[in-house]
Amino acid sequence: MGEDIKSINSKGFTAIEGALIVVVIVAVIGVGSYIINHDKTVNKVNTVATKNASSVSSSSNIPSNGTTSSISQLTQNDAQSENSVDNSFDTQVQSNLNSANISTNAVGGSYNASNL
Amino acid sequence: MRQIYKSVFSYIKKTTVVLAALTMFLPLSVSALNSKNVNVNQDVKAPTTSPFCTNLPTETANINSKLSVLIANANQNWSTKNQKWQTIWTNVDQNVANERAKADATRQAEFTKLQAKAKNSSEQQAVTNYIDAVNNAVSIRRQAYDSARQTFRSSVEAAINARQSIVTQQFDTLQNTVNSAVSIAQASCTSDPSSGQSVHSLFQSTLRNAQATFQSDRKSDATIVSQVKSLAATRNNAFTDADQTFKNTITSARQTLIQAFTKSANNASAVN
Numbered sequence: 001m002g003e004d005i006k007s008i009n010s011k012g013f014t015a016i017e018g019a020l021i022v023v024v025i026v027a028v029i030g031v032g033s034y035i036i037n038h039d040k041t042v043n044k045v046n047t048v049a050t051k052n053a054s055s056v057s058s059s060s061n062i063p064s065n066g067t068t069s070s071i072s073q074l075t076q077n078d079a080q081s082e083n084s085v086d087n088s089f090d091t092q093v094q095s096n097l098n099s100a101n102i103s104t105n106a107v108g109g110s111y112n113a114s115n116l
Numbered sequence: 117m118r119q120i121y122k123s124v125f126s127y128i129k130k131t132t133v134v135l136a137a138l139t140m141f142l143p144l145s146v147s148a149l150n151s152k153n154v155n156v157n158q159d160v161k162a163p164t165t166s167p168f169c170t171n172l173p174t175e176t177a178n179i180n181s182k183l184s185v186l187i188a189n190a191n192q193n194w195s196t197k198n199q200k201w202q203t204i205w206t207n208v209d210q211n212v213a214n215e216r217a218k219a220d221a222t223r224q225a226e227f228t229k230l231q232a233k234a235k236n237s238s239e240q241q242a243v244t245n246y247i248d249a250v251n252n253a254v255s256i257r258r259q260a261y262d263s264a265r266q267t268f269r270s271s272v273e274a275a276i277n278a279r280q281s282i283v284t285q286q287f288d289t290l291q292n293t294v295n296s297a298v299s300i301a302q303a304s305c306t307s308d309p310s311s312g313q314s315v316h317s318l319f320q321s322t323l324r325n326a327q328a329t330f331q332s333d334r335k336s337d338a339t340i341v342s343q344v345k346s347l348a349a350t351r352n353n354a355f356t357d358a359d360q361t362f363k364n365t366i367t368s369a370r371q372t373l374i375q376a377f378t379k380s381a382n383n384a385s386a387v388n
Contacts, residue, residue, distance in 0.1 A: 066229020067388055068246070068370040074226060075254060075366060078219035079359050082261055083352065085211040086268075090348045092204050093272060094341055100193035100276075101337050104283050107190055107290065108331050110182040113324040116175055116316075 166312020168319075169305035176298045183294065187287050194280035196273040205269055212265075216258065223250070235380070242376030249369035253362050260358035268351035272344055279340050286333045293326035 192198055227247050234240040297319050304315040374388055 066226050066233060068230070068366075068373055069388060071223065071226050071230070071250060072363075072366055072370060074219070074223055075250065076359070076363065078215065078223075078254075079257065079261075079355070079362070081215045081219070082212055083355050085208060085215060086265065086351065086355075087348075089204050089208045089211075090344075093344055093348075096193070096200055096204070097276075097341050097344060100190065100279075101334075101340075103186070103190040103193045104286075104337065105331070105334055107183065107186040107287060108327050108334065110186050111179045111294075111323060111327075113320045113327065116179075116320055116323065 165309035166305075166316070168301075168312040168316040169309050172298075172301055172305055176302075179294060179298075183291060187291070190283065190287070191280070194276060194283055196276050201273075201276075208265070212261075219254075223254075239377060239380050242373050246369050246373040249372075250366055253365040253369070256365075257358045257362040260361075261355060264351045264354035264358070267354075268347050271347045275340060275343050275347070279337065282336070286330055289333075290326055290330045293329075294323060297322040297326070 193200070195201075227243075227250075230246075231240070231243050234243045300322075301315050301319045304311060304318075
């Protein structure tokens with residue numbers, strides 16, 4: 001009789017233990033899956049942001065998700081926007097210089113010696 | 117006898133009167149004759165003023181007028197005080213200020229979202245530290261950009277001023293040569309108005325040579341555009357260096373924040 005009870009208790013403990021193991025495994029798989037998916041999403045967003053940074057200077061294309069990666073991307077794009085301002089006005093500087101050169105050359109044509 | 121004497125006396129008297137009259141009028145006649153000869157000689161040597169000498173004052177006025185207008189226009193274009201140049205710098209400053217204002221607003225919105233993810237005081241402090249680090253890095257980068265931009269600007273202005281000084285010398289040389297040629301031609305026309313052909317040839321060749329010298333000197337100006345391109349490249353390199361420093365700083369700040377969230381057992385990936 002005593003041995004039977006011991007056998008039953010022993011079997012019950014094993015079943016609870018097994019259930020706990022299953023729960024832990026499911027939990028580990030669930031959390032792991034969530035983290036992997038989240039990392040994949042973050043990486044995907046970062047890749048898109050990098051592509052946008054190289055082609056578009058506007059910071060409005062960066063996903064606004066309050067992460068350090070989005071802030072990094074935004075601040076780097078800001079620098080590109082500033083740089084593009086300078087580069088666009090460099091064209092005007094060169095255009096002004098060309099105008100100055102042309103107007104200076106024109107002084108040499110202020111008379112036609114053959115027609116004097 | 118007395119009759120003969122009277123007749124002879126009368127003849128002598130008449131002859132004397134005639135001779136006296138002739139004596140009085142002879143100088144006038146000779147003088148008149150001489151005077152006529154002089155006039156004839158003058159008609160032979162009559163100076164026929166050449167068309168070149170006739171037109172020289174008008175041509176000179178035209179040349180000087182065109183030179184003045186064109187030189188004034190060119191000087192205006194080379195002047196860095198000119199509105200054309202100052203407008204460029206003003207527009208750059210204005211556009212950069214606009215870009216920075218937009219960037220500040222967007223970054224602040226991101227900071228607000230990031231702050232909302234902090235669950236406790238240590239995380240809040242970590243986020244505050246991160247925000248301070250990013251803002252400080254942005255400020256340092258902007259100062260570096262401003263400095264590089266200012267260096268570029270003053271270097272461009274110095275190059276333009278140097279070029280203007282050279283151009284002014286070229287203008288002076290041309291104008292002095294023209295003035296000298298005009299003076300020589302005017303003097304020649306005054307002393308001998310009929311010698312127009314030789315004066316004209318000398319005048320034309322002098323002005324032609326002056327133009328050739330001017331155009332030859334002008335070739336050096338082509339270098340200023342490449343000079344400014346080189347200055348822009350130097351400025352952009354300074355921008356790149358500032359960007360790299362900035363990137364290193366915010367990468368470090370980012371790692372610190374993620375570590376703080378990991379330590380406090382919050383979901384670090386939420387701020388990553």
